[in-house]
Amino acid sequence: MTYRSNIKWTELTWNPSTGCSKVSSGCKYCYAERWAIMHQKRGIRQYTEGFKFAIAPDRLEAPLKIKEPRIIFVNSMSDLFHEGMPDEYLIRVFEVMNRAPQHQFQILTKRSEKLKALISKVHISDNIWIGVSVENVETTFRIKDLQDVGFKNSFISFEPLIGPIPNIDLAGICWVIVGGESGPRARKVEKDWIISIKELCEKQNIPFFFKQWGKTQFNPDQQDKTIIKTHPNHAIGGCQLNGLTYLHNPIANKLLCPENFNHIAI
Numbered sequence: 001m002t003y004r005s006n007i008k009w010t011e012l013t014w015n016p017s018t019g020c021s022k023v024s025s026g027c028k029y030c031y032a033e034r035w036a037i038m039h040q041k042r043g044i045r046q047y048t049e050g051f052k053f054a055i056a057p058d059r060l061e062a063p064l065k066i067k068e069p070r071i072i073f074v075n076s077m078s079d080l081f082h083e084g085m086p087d088e089y090l091i092r093v094f095e096v097m098n099r100a101p102q103h104q105f106q107i108l109t110k111r112s113e114k115l116k117a118l119i120s121k122v123h124i125s126d127n128i129w130i131g132v133s134v135e136n137v138e139t140t141f142r143i144k145d146l147q148d149v150g151f152k153n154s155f156i157s158f159e160p161l162i163g164p165i166p167n168i169d170l171a172g173i174c175w176v177i178v179g180g181e182s183g184p185r186a187r188k189v190e191k192d193w194i195i196s197i198k199e200l201c202e203k204q205n206i207p208f209f210f211k212q213w214g215k216t217q218f219n220p221d222q223q224d225k226t227i228i229k230t231h232p233n234h235a236i237g238g239c240q241l242n243g244l245t246y247l248h249n250p251i252a253n254k255l256l257c258p259e260n261f262n263h264i265a266i
Contacts, residue, residue, distance in 0.1 A: 008235060009177055009209055009249055010073040010106055016060050016093050017085060018046050018077045019053035023110050026135030026160055029185050032077045053084035061096055069102045071251055081111040087121060094122035101127050104251045108133050108157055112145035119149055129175075129251060131155035136163035147172050159211060160186070164193045168200060175207045175250050180214030182236045188218050194241060207248035213237030 005013045020032060032051070039047035046056055063072055074080055080093065097105045106129045109115050115130070124130070130151050132142035135158070146154055147169070154174055158165065160181030170176070178197055180189030194210060201208040212235035213219040216227055224238035225231050226245060233245050 005073060005076065007073060007076070008211055008233075008239075008247065009071075009252075011071040012066075013073045013076040014059065014062055015046075015056060015075055015077045016096075017053065017055045017075060017080070017082070017089075019049070019051045019084075020078050020082055021053065024135065024139050025162065026110070026133060026139065029160075029181065029183050029187075031183060034183065036077060053078065053082050055086070055089050057089075060092060063096060063100045063103055063105075066100075067102065069104075071104045071106065074105050074107045079109050079111055080107055081109045081114040081118065083111070083114065087118065090118060091122055094124070094128075097128050098123055098125045101125065103127060104129065106155075106251070107131065110139070110142065112142035116145050116149055124151060126152060129153040129155055131157055131175075131177075133157045133159065134165065135160055137165050138163075140165060140168065143168065143170075143173075158197060160214065161189050161193055161197075162187045164190070164196070166196060168197070170200060170204055170206055173206055175209070175248075176201050177209045177211060179211035180218055180237060182212065182214040186214045186218075189214060191220050191241070198241065198246065207250045208246050209248050210239055210241055210246045211235060212239050 005011060019036065036047050036051040040050045104127050108131045110133050112132050131154060132146045134140055134142055134156055143156060150172065154172060156173055157177040159177060159179030161178055162181060176197065178194050181187050198208050215237045219227065219238045221240060224240040226233045226235055226240050227238035228234060233239060239245055
């Protein structure tokens, strides 16, 4: 079972497991937790226990049923390296990705220590991208953990960006995503925090994707056209920086996906 995604840097989401638990300040207002509670109220079987971690074997082979190449975000509603994940099930998840070379899979984790410990047990085919979520300077150790493993396709999601992160070492990183926090209690992202990461990416020739401001009031440019919901690059709170959008997506470009995935400056 896969679903079309509203996440701008992917196409589909696939959740072979659901539910999670908080490990750092970026988890405080987790969007997936809000969605899980809503699904629980709607009576969806996978969310009977709300946001409690659970595997979903009935969803395991869903990507194999999709023949057309797609970009698939793995576990938008969980963390694939959650401490509740059985090793044997994790191996099966990777086996499915290995058997679907037509797709590009994106994995994000906040549990970089477990990523380092378990990754030797699975095969990482070239269609798998593995990244870490980093929200502030206290969580930059995840970048080092990712670099230590040395994946061919590695990326970082600085979302929700809730503090400045100066002097980042991005050696070996293939892609960077930045986004402000969204939701009713979202914490403000500052423009300077975003610009500093963007400039570092430009110096190191790393594709940079700015996803959203998170809330309209956080956007210093109230004339940002992407605030408007009918705009083709609409994002929560808008997504322009100094009048331009930065939607660089090396995965999508590789797959020759629709025009809106290519580098855009408007």
